[in-house]
Amino acid sequence: MYLVLIAWLYVTVLMAVAEATSPTGSLMGAIITFTLYGLLPMGIMGYILGTPGRKRALHARAMAEREAQSVEVESGSAEPDAGRHAPAAAEDSAVAPVRKEA
Numbered sequence: 001m002y003l004v005l006i007a008w009l010y011v012t013v014l015m016a017v018a019e020a021t022s023p024t025g026s027l028m029g030a031i032i033t034f035t036l037y038g039l040l041p042m043g044i045m046g047y048i049l050g051t052p053g054r055k056r057a058l059h060a061r062a063m064a065e066r067e068a069q070s071v072e073v074e075s076g077s078a079e080p081d082a083g084r085h086a087p088a089a090a091e092d093s094a095v096a097p098v099r100k101e102a
Helices: 002-021 027-049 051-075
Strands: none
Touching: 002 027, 027 051
16 A cells, blocks of 8 residues: 555656746646645545554454453452442441430
C-alpha cells in the first residue's frame, strides 16, 4: 500500500516540477498541482486503506482491557466496588447495635 502512495507522490512531484519550470507555468500552479493531484487524493486513500488496521488495533485494545479486567476480578485483587454495583450485604460487626430501651 505504501509503495503505491510513495510512487504516486513521486509522480506528482515531477508534475509540479514540470509545471514550475515550464515557460507558461508558475510556482503557484505547481503548488496547486502537487496539492490537488498528490497530497489530497493520497491522504484520502491512505485514510481509507488504513481503516482495517485501525479497527484491528481498536479491537485488540478492547480485548486486552477486557482480559485485564477478568484477570483482576478472578485474582481477587479488584476493589470492592470495581463493578460499580452496590454491596450485597453489610459487613459483620464485632459491636452489637445499640437500641432504645422500651
